[in-house]
Amino acid sequence: MISLSHKPYIREIAGSDTAVLFIHGILGTPEHFRDFIPLVPASWSIFNILLDGHGKTAKDFSHSSMEQWKSQVSRIMHHLSEQYDHVLIVAHSMGTLFALSEAVAHREKVRGLFLMAVPLKLFLRASAPLNSLKVIFDRVSEEDAVAVAARNAYSMEPSRKVWSYAGWLPRYMELFKEIKRTRGLLPLLDVPCYVFQSENDELVSMNTIRYLQGNRKVEVSVLRRSRHFYYHPEDYAYLLEGFQSFVERNLY
Structure with a gap:
């Protein structure tokens, strides 16, 4: 079993024509x-990235920004589009916003998207901040x-200094703006997109599905017993089966 430990995992295969880019969410980790x-074929390259400011301290995260994350993903996509004939993007939460943007910008190379917890409309359940406090x-x-899953999905070192999290507010304000911007990109998406939304997501509203279904390229599945980070075992098996099918559809 590969151990990522909140670090990027890069596997470049010489002569490969396909690469898979994995993009985690805000506060997230490649461990996701x-x-x-x-499940990725041994002949394909893998870029499971760690976004700037993640995997470190609360202060490091405060000093990062949405523009840094977007620029980082764009640089990697530029590299992949030059080196590979086919690029697949797999993403969770905030990472799905970047995936959609890059699929529009590189439609000639991106062959498909596999997205989880797409946050085009937010809805905060009481359990979300409670679990966040447990983790912090x-x-x-x-x-x-559920709390264990939230902890495992969180890449920052816990800090008992509450004031060290004050710098996170601008990052979330940037996230809200990026969500609004991404909604406007959906009509431009022209690659197959497979989406898995959790019915009991503490952060993402199920109304997101209405935005997604406006594009004929998007196929949505609902995980009935799962949340934003936590996947019920049967749902998780279904999710992985979906990913296996996604891979098989893109074998060239």
Whole structure:
């Protein structure tokens, strides 16, 4: 089993014509895609990236920005579009916004998108901030599967200094603006896009599906017993089966 430990995982295969780009969400980690990587053919290259400011401290995250993340993803996509005939993008949460943007910008190279928890409309459930506080203050019970999943998806070092999180507000304000911008890009998307939304998502409204279904290239599946980070075992098996099918559709 590959251990990522909140670090990027890059596998470049000489002579490969296909690359898979994995993009995690805000506060997230390449670990989110741990179980997807073994399903990628050995002949394909993998770029499972870590966004700037992630995997470090709360202060490091505060000093990053949406523009840095977008520029980072754009640089990588520029490299992939020059080196590979086919690029597939797999993303979660905020990472799906970048995936959609790059699919529009590089429609001649991006052959498909596999997206989870696309946040085109937000809805905050009470459990979301509660689990965040459990993670931040390292108070997660191992019996609490939802909180454990949130902790595993969080790449920053926990800090008990509450004021160290004050600098996060601008990052979230930037996220809201990026969500609005991405909605406007949806009509321009012209590549196959497979989306998996969780019915009990604490952060993303199910009304997002209405935006997605306006594009004929988008196919939406609903995970009935899952949340933003937590996947019910049966839903997770279905998700991985969906990814396997996505890979098989793109074998050239």
